[in-house]
Amino acid sequence: MVSCDIQEGLGNKMSHQCCRKQKVKRGLWSPEEDEKLIRYITIHGHGSWSSVPNLAGLERCGKSCRLRWINYLRPDLKRGSITEKEERIIVDIHRILGNRWAQIAKHLPGRTDNEVKNFWNSCIKKKLIAQGLDPNTHNLLSDYSYKLNHENYACKPSYHSHQQPTSTFTVVNSQMISGISSTDMKAPLIPFPMIPLAPDNNPPYPPLSHEFSSILTYEYQNPKTQAFQESTASQSLVGSSVPILSSTSHPSEFGMLDESCMWAGGYEPIQYSMIPEKRQAEQQVEIEKITSELAIVGQNMDASFETSNFDFAESTLLPCGMYYNQSSIDQLAWDSWALQEKK
DNA sequence: AATCTGTGCAACCGCGATTTT
């Protein structure tokens, strides 16, 4: 903590619109100031932030008080470093929402937007870049992509990204990926997340995709979507358009994620025991809800994708109710790539 | 031991949105 005389030095300049009328201190907060602010807000609540400094006896502007409270003094803040689970949630949601830190932070109880933003800039960003991924789009950086497509696998999509303006959707061909030796990769290989074991009563999970990566990505179909229901009803999946999402969460985790962690896109988690036929009526209600949520999400992310080759019969139904099928995903990647090559 | 350099993070800034007057 910095001594008060240093803070006085920092306090000379005055630029906040809201504090022109009064003399305000800037820079780091002293323990005494913290105490004053905590005491005041604990007793009175913050009310109008602009009046807090006067009432609390602080020579700060309201904006500074608000920031200090929200980012540091609030009692419900979670201390300690960001966990691996939280990190994966941040990556997942960032892929969908981009730099909307406040929105991302809402999915991490006790974390602030500032904390998430700082963690992204100081940690995750570097990890992604080290893997040859663009931290803004989550796609491969261009030279990386070129190397994989042209040097290692001359005519096949080895690690292909579905190209969209705000690429929130990644199709990964894991069979190709697993064939790439670590020495071919430009980025250092970083061991990542401990993958939790699947619970005993769950179906056998498919092999992990591209384990070389420090940020693993898996693809899922959500059978609760309206598109899925319709295509299933017509018993024809060919040509159907069913949303696929990618996630850094391993299939085995889906049955366990709590609501606040589940898909930023608004997918509702379902307990394993609650999934199937027994709850058809309830599911109808859920489907309607999710469909409307997806419509909102769709404005932010173009998650829908032509899935004419998704083989549901050979897919694994996960505890959360999503289907997982790596070979279909691979085929999808190939089709997508071929389609774009044709254009 | 002194200096330099890189990193993490708390705090600030500016701006747009919302609310109040």
Next chain:
DNA sequence: AAAAATCGCGGTTGCACAGAT
């Protein structure tokens, strides 16, 4: 309805500290 005040957000800055030289 318009202006002013306030809030909330994302980007940026700069300080403190640790490790390297």
